[in-house]
Amino acid sequence: MFFCKDLSRGAGRYTYSDRDYPLRTGNRLKLDNPYIRYKSTGCTCALFKPALFDSDSQKGMTLKIDAASSLSNLLTPNKDKQNQDxxxxxxxxxxxxxxxxxxxxxxxxxxxEPPTVESLQRSWDSWFNSQRTGRYSQVEKPEELQQSFGxxxxxxxxxxxxxxxxxxxxxxxxEELAVVQKVQGLAEPIDVDALTEEGALNLLLPGAAQIDLNRDGFTRNGEAYGLRFPNSNTPAEVVAAWNEATQGMDFGQIATAQIQMMLPMLTANIEIDENGQFVRxxxxxxxxxxxxxxxxxYSYSTAVKNQLExxxxxxxxxxxxKYESQKAFWSNLQQALQKHGAA
Structure with missing residues (x-):
């Protein structure tokens, strides 16, 4: 999941899989489909708020991003994490x-039987415990936070x-809103009056269970916009193929692939003039x-075919x-989509 608060304020949190990281502003990500080129060699992630595009005649279209620090200790996503999620x-x-x-x-x-409060709390406890060495590793009194949100x-x-x-x-x-803020990794106190229905609902769900309620492609978490792939509206057969194809990949590889999978939504909303210059x-x-x-x-199989071409x-x-690793991933994903009958 890619998640950020309003980056124009220059601060926030970055959440990927099972770890949180503080953000620093200043780096940019060049949108050069299908490749992600980092202007900062230390940048291995991409986060954004809508409408943070700018145009630079020498550097082309860029997306302003924040670079997460201390990425060396990232855990490689594995089958156990997928099962917990x-x-x-x-x-x-x-x-x-x-x-x-x-x-x-x-x-x-x-x-x-339909879920009960006991089964919901057990599920939350199990998922929280699976994040204790990652996402919540820096939390003070984690048992208290776990119980309070439960x-x-x-x-x-x-x-x-x-x-x-x-x-x-x-x-x-x-005090209870502060618990929600800490569980969701929000940089600022929660302003309930400023929340959309989706943003409010997701504050009451574990991170892995948050949904794109209005189907706009973003998953709101409080006031923040998040991009994740797969998200709550991704077909089951595509999720199965993705999980299979990404097994054993490291953070940078998965982050790059996720961005590439989401690029159609970003590029579909960029308007350019007859000279190819960015308008809005x-x-x-x-x-x-x-x-x-x-x-x-929409065809995920066609999107992957386009990536290979x-x-x-x-x-x-x-x-x-780099060519060989990229080709191996997209070919594996193409085969997995076919195997699981994804369109």
Whole structure:
């Protein structure tokens, strides 16, 4: 998941998989599909708020980003983490279905009893514990934080918080809102009045279970915009293929692949003039904003095929090892999509 607060303020948090990192501003990411070229050699991640594009006649279109520090200790995503994320997505999606909301479309359904407050809390506890060496490794009194947010989940379930999240958050004390802020890794105190329904709802969900409620391609977490791939609307067969193809990849490789998978949404909202110069970027909420992934005819298989074709076109411009690793990944993903019957 790529997550940021308003980067124009120059501070925030970066969340990837199971670790949080403080941010520093100043680096930029060049959008040169299908390759991600970092202007700072120390930058191995990309985070952004919509409308942070600018145009530079010498450097081309760029996306302002923050560089995460201390990336050397990143854990490689593995099957255990995928299983933990899937488990918490399954049970919280089932709970959301009970109140008439769509959770993860890739969530597995069972014939078991509907989720109870006890099963929700057990799922939260299990997922939190799986993040203790990563995302929550720097948290003071983690057991207290875990219990406090678990209590908020119980209250939200019993008091209609997942039906009307804004009203529920209004009832929380400043201390309880501080718990939510810490669990979600937010840089600033929560302003409930400024939240959208999606942003409020996701504050009451474990990070891995947060959803793109309005299907605009972004996952709101409080006031923050987040990009993640796969997200709650990614088809189950695509998720299965992605998990299979990314096994054993390191942080930088997965981060680059995630950005490349999301580029169609970014480029679809950039308007250029007849000379190819940047005019504007349409933001979520604008009438012109497009989320190509929401189109019924969007094809992940075609997108991967296009990545492979573009890679071949630039073969001679890339170091041989980079070309081979990129080709291996996209070929593996193409085969996995075919194997799982993804469009």
């Amino acid at each position: 899937q488990a918490v997505q399954n049970i919280f999606s089932a709970m959301l279905a009970q109140v008439g909301r769509q959770g993860y479309v890739s969530a597995e359904t069972t014939d078991a 209590n908020i989940i119980v209250r939200a379930h019993n008091e209609g918080g997942y039906v009307d999240p804004q009203s529920f958050l209004q009832k929380l004390s400043p 970027q349409h933001q979520p909420g604008d009438p012109e904003f497009k989320n190509p992934f929401a189109n019924a005819d 573009a890679l071949e076109a630039k073969k001679n411009e890339l170091p041989a090892d």
